[in-house]
Amino acid sequence: MPDIVFAILFFFMVTTTMRSETLMVKMKLPTxxxxxxxxxxxLVTYINIGPPMDARLGTGTQMQLNDRFAQVSEIQDYIAQEKASMNEADQPLMTVSIKADDETRMQYITDVKQALRQAYALKISYSARQGDN
Amino acid sequence: MANKRKVPALNANSMADISFLLLTFFLLVSNMDVDSGLARRLPPPPQTEEQTSVDVQRRNLLVVLVNAQNETMAQSQQGSEWYSSAEELRGSGGKVALKDKVKEFVLNMSNSSELPELTEEDFGPPIGIVPVTDQHVISIQNDATTSYKTYIAVQNEVVRAYNELREEGARKYFNTSYEELTEDQKSQINTLYPQRISEAEPKNYGGQ
Known part of the structure; x- marks a missing residue:
């Protein structure tokens, strides 16, 4: 019995990842x-974009970096910080995953993209759900 | 060596309880879903003021513009086509689907002077020397109030065109699907059909 449970335990430890952060923005990813x-x-760093979960904060687009709301101008510091916490060999492979709500205006995404360019985080991924469109 | 100590027997009765506890802990704190998305490479930031734009010959450029009303225009030297919804992007309503337009543009089978110029290049066996449009650029442009959803839908159609080209290339030269190729063969096909997508500097076309 303990062997079986240990086997399941190892399976879960290997296949899963820790839940990294609690989301503070609502988002419906595009398909x-x-x-x-x-x-x-x-190697992946996340940028969450969408209207805040807390309705008292309004419905304007907000960006969440690491458990707190941030402005686009803070991206550079955030990326530098994330880069510094990585292996030197892994740094060029860093990918930034932009998880944005599908109603976001492109102006916001473009600003984020420009900030990422300035921060030399050039590998990006537009996070999307697998769908049939 | 001689005095082998006797290892005391370990009481393993509680082992199952402990590992169950650990298992529940991992079940609670972990998530299975893998993040997926459309991978893209951004250009490095412009070093000088003059470097912001690169000259591209008109025939080598396919502009895909998504405007504030979430309508898409695909414009090459052959002419332009408007798509007003995601369904039309995929070819409904008697329109040529965006992916077919992109494929036609990238391949330039007819060697038309209005589509990108063909240059012969050697890709190694078994592909050999074939003409390719290695200078073509697909420029995806958007307006400030374009919705992210439409933008991703357009990006998706362009990536789909490239994926289909690669699949066709794999079938033609290696007689298997792209998925079953070795890494070397994949990179051979990828250099045959490189993704040349440019995400232009932001512009404002009006219609706030």
Whole structure:
């Protein structure tokens, strides 16, 4: 009996990842058919964009970096910080996953993209759900 | 060596309870879903003021513009086509689907002077020397109030066109599907049909 449970335990430890952060923005990811999986979780940095969960904060688009709301101008610091916490060999492979609500205006996404360019985080991924469109 | 100590027997009765506890812990704190998305590479930031734009010959450029009303225009030297919804992007309503337009543009089978110029290049066996449009650029442009949903739908159609080209290339040269190729063969096909998508600097076309 303990052996079986241990086997299940190891299976879960290997296949899953820790729930990284609690989401503070609501988002409905867009669907796309040609999505690729992001392989290495440790190389991926997330940027969450959408209206805040807390209705008292209004319905304007907000961005969440690491458990708090942030402005677009803070992206550079955030990326530098995330880069510094990585292996030197892994740094060029860093991927930024933009998880944005599908009603977001492109102006916001474009600003984020420009900030990422300035921060030399050039590998990005537009997060999308596998769908049939 | 001689004095082998006797290892005291470990009481393993509670082992199942402990591992069940650990198992429940991992079940609660972990999530299974893998993030997926459309991968893209951004251009590095412009170093000088002059470097912001690159000159591309008109025939090598396919502009895909998504405007504030979430309508899409695909414009090459052959002419332009408007798509007003996601269904039309995929070819309903008697329109040429965006992916077919992109494929026609990238391949330039007819060697038309209005589509990107063909240059012969060697891709190694078994592909050999074939003409390709290695200078073509697909420029995806958007307006400030374009919705992200439409933008992703358009990006998706363009990526789909490239994926279909690669699939056809794999069938033609290696007689299998792209998925079953080795890494080397995949990169061979990828250099045959490189994704040349440019995400232009933001512009404001009006219609706030």
């Amino acid at each position: 796309a058919s040609e999505v690729q999986k992001l392989e290495k979780k440790s």
